[in-house]
Amino acid sequence: MLRAQGAAPVLRLPLPADAAPEAIAAAVRAWLQAEARRLFVLRLDHFAPRMGVRWTRLALTSARARWGSASSTGAIRLHWRLMHFRPEVVDYVVVHELAHLRHMDHSPRFWAVVASEVPDHVALRRELRTEGAPHS
Numbered sequence: 001m002l003r004a005q006g007a008a009p010v011l012r013l014p015l016p017a018d019a020a021p022e023a024i025a026a027a028v029r030a031w032l033q034a035e036a037r038r039l040f041v042l043r044l045d046h047f048a049p050r051m052g053v054r055w056t057r058l059a060l061t062s063a064r065a066r067w068g069s070a071s072s073t074g075a076i077r078l079h080w081r082l083m084h085f086r087p088e089v090v091d092y093v094v095v096h097e098l099a100h101l102r103h104m105d106h107s108p109r110f111w112a113v114v115a116s117e118v119p120d121h122v123a124l125r126r127e128l129r130t131e132g133a134p135h136s
Helices: 020-052 080-084 089-101 107-116 121-131
Strands: 056-059 068-070 075-079
Touching: 020 056, 020 080, 020 089, 020 107, 068 089, 068 121, 075 080, 075 089, 080 089, 089 107, 089 121, 107 121
Parallel strands: 056 075
Antiparallel strands: 068 075
16 A cells, blocks of 8 residues: 555555456455454454453454354454454454453353453444444
8 A cells, every 4th residue: 555645545456457347356355355364463462462362263254244253262253344444443343252262152241351451342333233234
């Protein structure tokens, strides 16, 4: 991503000048997914030690109805389209999934873990729900 001083950001991709719209869309999606993976790993690595949990694997998803999921093995799945949200929303989803590594439910204990890292989680969850379900 390049940005001239005072100008809008420009994404330069290694495509021929006459690339088909489908090829451009695929290249942009691949770039977004790579950036999502990079960001998600940073945020998982930031929050996991603070929360006393260990994640083992990250998978990006294009699920139709979920922004994320966690398994008892420490595997975390996050929807790559979270990249379209502001950082606080991304952090809420990351913390939500990491909290499942402590409590595999949505009990009051689970929400207490989420609130310990993201005190404004209720508003952020509302923002995420207002946006609607992810689109594949």
